[in-house]
Amino acid sequence: MSGLTRRHFGLLLGASASSLALPTYLRAQEKPRVVVIGGGPGGATVAKYVARDSAGAIDVTLINETETFTTCFFSNLYLGDFQSFDDITHDYDKLVSNYGIKKITGRAASVDREAKTVTLADGSTVPYDRLVLAPGIDIIYDSVPGYSQEAAQIAPHAWKAGPQTQLLKEKLDAVEDGQNIVMVAPPNPFRCPPGPYERISMFAHVLKKKGFTRSKIFVLDYKESFSKQALFTEGWEAHYPGMVEWYGPDVHGGVKSVDAAAGTVETDLDVFEGALLNIIPSQRAGAIAVDAGVTNEAGWVPIDENSMRSKVDDSIFVLGDASVAGDMPKSAFSANSQAKVAAINIRADLTDARAFPARYSNTCWSLIETNDGVKVGAQYEPKDGKIAAVETFISQPGEDADLRKATYEESVGWYAGIVEDVFG
Amino acid sequence: MKLAFHAVLALAALNSPVLAVADPSSIQRVGEAREVILGIDADRAYGEYLAGDCVACHRLSGEPAGIPIIHGQPVSDLITALLEYKLGVRTNEVMSVRTARLGDQEIAALAAHFAAQTK
Numbered sequence: 001m002s003g004l005t006r007r008h009f010g011l012l013l014g015a016s017a018s019s020l021a022l023p024t025y026l027r028a029q030e031k032p033r034v035v036v037i038g039g040g041p042g043g044a045t046v047a048k049y050v051a052r053d054s055a056g057a058i059d060v061t062l063i064n065e066t067e068t069f070t071t072c073f074f075s076n077l078y079l080g081d082f083q084s085f086d087d088i089t090h091d092y093d094k095l096v097s098n099y100g101i102k103k104i105t106g107r108a109a110s111v112d113r114e115a116k117t118v119t120l121a122d123g124s125t126v127p128y129d130r131l132v133l134a135p136g137i138d139i140i141y142d143s144v145p146g147y148s149q150e151a152a153q154i155a156p157h158a159w160k161a162g163p164q165t166q167l168l169k170e171k172l173d174a175v176e177d178g179q180n181i182v183m184v185a186p187p188n189p190f191r192c193p194p195g196p197y198e199r200i201s202m203f204a205h206v207l208k209k210k211g212f213t214r215s216k217i218f219v220l221d222y223k224e225s226f227s228k229q230a231l232f233t234e235g236w237e238a239h240y241p242g243m244v245e246w247y248g249p250d251v252h253g254g255v256k257s258v259d260a261a262a263g264t265v266e267t268d269l270d271v272f273e274g275a276l277l278n279i280i281p282s283q284r285a286g287a288i289a290v291d292a293g294v295t296n297e298a299g300w301v302p303i304d305e306n307s308m309r310s311k312v313d314d315s316i317f318v319l320g321d322a323s324v325a326g327d328m329p330k331s332a333f334s335a336n337s338q339a340k341v342a343a344i345n346i347r348a349d350l351t352d353a354r355a356f357p358a359r360y361s362n363t364c365w366s367l368i369e370t371n372d373g374v375k376v377g378a379q380y381e382p383k384d385g386k387i388a389a390v391e392t393f394i395s396q397p398g399e400d401a402d403l404r405k406a407t408y409e410e411s412v413g414w415y416a417g418i419v420e421d422v423f424g
Numbered sequence: 425m426k427l428a429f430h431a432v433l434a435l436a437a438l439n440s441p442v443l444a445v446a447d448p449s450s451i452q453r454v455g456e457a458r459e460v461i462l463g464i465d466a467d468r469a470y471g472e473y474l475a476g477d478c479v480a481c482h483r484l485s486g487e488p489a490g491i492p493i494i495h496g497q498p499v500s501d502l503i504t505a506l507l508e509y510k511l512g513v514r515t516n517e518v519m520s521v522r523t524a525r526l527g528d529q530e531i532a533a534l535a536a537h538f539a540a541q542t543k
Contacts, residue, residue, distance in 0.1 A: 053472075333480060340476035356473045361480070363518050379521045391524045393517035410481075410518070413490025417481040424485075 031059045032350040035118055035128035037108045037288055039064030039092060041071070042319030042335030043134030044422045049343035051099035057351050061102045061126055062095065063118065069423070070161040072192065073332040074415050077367060079169055080202030081209075088161070090423045108135075111292040113313055130346050133294070133301070133310075134319040134335065135286025136160070137191050140299075143282035144184055144258055151260035155277035159191060171276045172203060177212035182265050182274035184255055185221040189300070190283050191321045191330045193227035194376070198366040199278070201232065204240040205369055218272050219246040220255055220265060222282075227329075228366060228376055234397045235368035285322035292316065300324045305382035306358045308342040317342040325360075326387030328380055333362045336418055358382050365411030371401070373408030446513045454507040457528070461503050464532035471537030474530055477522055484541065495541035502535035 036047045039062055051060040070089045077083040095101045107121040111133075117125045139157055141148050147155070158168040175181060181203055185196040200217055207215050225248070226232075236244040253268025258279055265272045265279075284290070284299025294301050294310045301318040302311040305326060310316040319342055320335030328334045337360045347353035363377030374395035380387050395407065482494045494502065508514040510523035510531075526534070 049476075336480050337477070340473070344473055354469060356470055359474075359477065361477045361522060363481075375517070377518055377521060379525060381525075391521035393521055395517075409490035411490070413483075413488075414481045416486060416489070417479065417483045417491060420483050420485065421479050 031057060032129040033059045033061070033127060034130045034132065034346060034350070035126050036060065036062045036132040036134060037118065038132075038134035038136060038286065038320075039066075039069050039103075040134060040136055040320065040335065041073075041332040041418065041422050042321075042339050043132060044069070044092070044095060045336045045339035046132050046134065046317070046319060046343050046346070047101050048095055048099055048422070049340055050346055051095075051101045053343065054347055054351055054353070056100065058347070059102070060099070061104060061128075062092065063104045063106060063108050063120070063126070064092070065105070065107050066162070067091065067105050070165065071332065071419070072159070072161040072195075073418075075158070075161045075165045076195065076198045076202045078165065079172060079199065080205045080367070082367065085166060085169075090419060092423065094424050108288050109291075111288065111316075113292065113316070116315060128315070130315055130317065130349060131292075132317045132319060132342060132346070133286075133289050133292060133322060134339075135288045135322050137283040137321045137330075138286050140282040140284060144255060144279055146258040147260070147279050147281060151258065152279070155258065155260040155263075155279050157280050158278065159195075159280050159283070168276075168278060172206055175207065175212070175215060175275050177207075177210070178214040179275035180215055180273060181217045181276045181278065182272045183217065183219045183278045184258065184265060184280060185219055185223065185226070186280045186282055187222035189330060190280070192364070193329050193331075194232075194364055194366045196221075196280055197226055197228065197232040198368070200244055200246075201235065201240075201366070201368045204236065204243050207243065208240055213240075213243060215243065217244050218274070219244070220252050220267060220272065221246065221248050222255070224248045224250060227364075228374055228394065230397050231374045231395055232366075232368065235372060235374075239369040239372070283321075285318075289318065289322050294318065296324065305385065305387045307345040307355075308338050308358075309345065317346065326380070327378070327389040328360060328362055328387050329364065331362055331364050332418065333364065333414075334360070336422060337361050358387075360387055363414070365407065365414065367408060367411070371405040371408050373404055373411050374399075375407055375411070450511045450513050453511055454504060454513055457507050457511075458500065458503050461507075461528050461532045461535070462500065464528060466532040466536035467529065468533065468536050468540065470529070471533030471535075474534050475537050478534070478538070481518075494538050497539060499535045499539040502538055503531055506531045506534065 036043045047060050047062040068089050068091045074088050092103045096103050108118050109121045110119045117127050119125050156164045156168040158164040203217050256266040258265050289295050289301050301323050303318050303323045308317050319338045321330040341358045344355050348355035360380035365375045376394040378389040379391040381390050481491050484495050509519040
């Protein structure tokens with residue numbers, strides 16, 4: 001811009017021409033561009049933090065397939081009638097109006113890493129200087145024999161919040177006393193490690209509240225053990241005696257086939273029949289990460305532990321469930337935390353902002369029964385080539401009721417807090 | 425402001441009680457460390473970055489249900505609260521792990537950042 005300040009340049013423009021008429025080389029000197037794919041707790045947070053903290057020096061575009069975002073976190077509490085669907089659904093209005101983020105409602109179909117452009121499903125392209133991939137998970141339907149996207153309309157996974165969650169709720173509410181529920185729980189790694197077991201708790205809560213204690217909930221797990229196992233097991237025995245039966249692979253011998261229409265799951269051990277089947281298959285990073293060529297053989301994205309930058313492309317950052325984040329679980333809290341590390345590195349890349357050492361945190365609260373909340377959490381730092389837990393805690397079996405109630409109330413406070421941090 | 429903060433602390437105490445028999449030496453260490461930290465020229469930009477850990481739970485607006493509001497509180501009170509969690513005078517597992525590895529510079533930066541935040 002040879003001698004013109006940005007402000008003077010803008011004034012000249014106002015007097016003479018629209019920016020569309022600018023020659024390409026001048027447009028190229030406009031603000032650096034950050035494009036974020038995925039408007040969940042990772043993507044929306046990084047969009048907000050880059051836009052807010054760069055105070056207009058960086059153009060931020062957020063691409064998300066839907067107008068609103070229903071959070072997977074707390075969706076179990078919707079199933080359990082502790083939250084409404086509206087309570088867990090949020091819009092992007094404040095991100096647009098408060099921070100000048102450009103929101104595109106559409107599906108990002110492909111990434112051209114050479115040209116540094118994202119192509120949307122409608123054919124339009126969006127250029128970037130830094131790209132953030134926060135696409136969450138894709139479900140690998142055929143990892144469970146007999147299961148498919150079509151079968152999910154009868155036997156929902158509900159592992160991506162939205163219509164699937166509402167379908168699961170409808171089916172849960174239709175279960176009658178004495179009818180059973182069968183859940184297939186996924187192998188590691190997967191989104192929200194305590195999630196299936198909190199969901200089991202909410203299933204049991206809804207049934208028990210109606211007096212349907214003759215019903216059983218069978219959990220056919222791909223894993224030998226699961227998150228907060230001692231806490232959930234204790235809680236199920238205390239609150240829902242005889243209602244929950246959990247089987248690891250050493251007992252059920254493997255899931256042989258799911259027949260959604262018949263309502264059955266066949267294992268080596270037995271054929272389990274349910275009025276409701278909740279099938280949660282294996283997962284991998286969202287398809288756009290695969291298309292961008294940044295995933296590993298397992299379908300997840302390796303990142304640099306100091307910045308959340310892709311290990312194969314310096315211009316791409318990857319957040320949340322899609323990333324290989326070392327000791328961090330795939331959780332909303334993790335994604336939100338990672339977004340802040342990515343944001344400061346993106347700003348340091350593109351402006352004169354200072355980058356600070358990476359630090360990460362996570363807490364996962366789970367509700368077992370009314371006012372019986374438990375939590376697990378940790379603080380993380382880059383160490384030995386990965387994001388490593390450096391301080392950890394977990395609720396203990398046998399805690400008194402007041403502490404469990406306070407833990408639940410804390411989780412409600414956290415939900416309000418993180419929603420404000422992500423979307424507010 | 426001071427009174428309001430103590431009202432908030434009282435709420436917070438539901439989740440994180442000051443131990444009935446807190447180690448007197450810990451309480452003394454909090455006092456000593458606070459004086460040292462109050463003398464630090466806090467790095468507000470660093471504090472803003474570190475605050476990312478806090479604002480996933482602590483809100484700028486709304487009622488402090490379940491989790492107290494820390495924005496706009498006096499620097500000295502914020503330093504005291506962080507030190508009490510770090511040194512085990514107050515117990516809440518989330519706060520204990522968040523504060524365990526905070527150094528004096530980090531505590532000074534966080535306190536300066538949050539004290540400057542208003543609704």
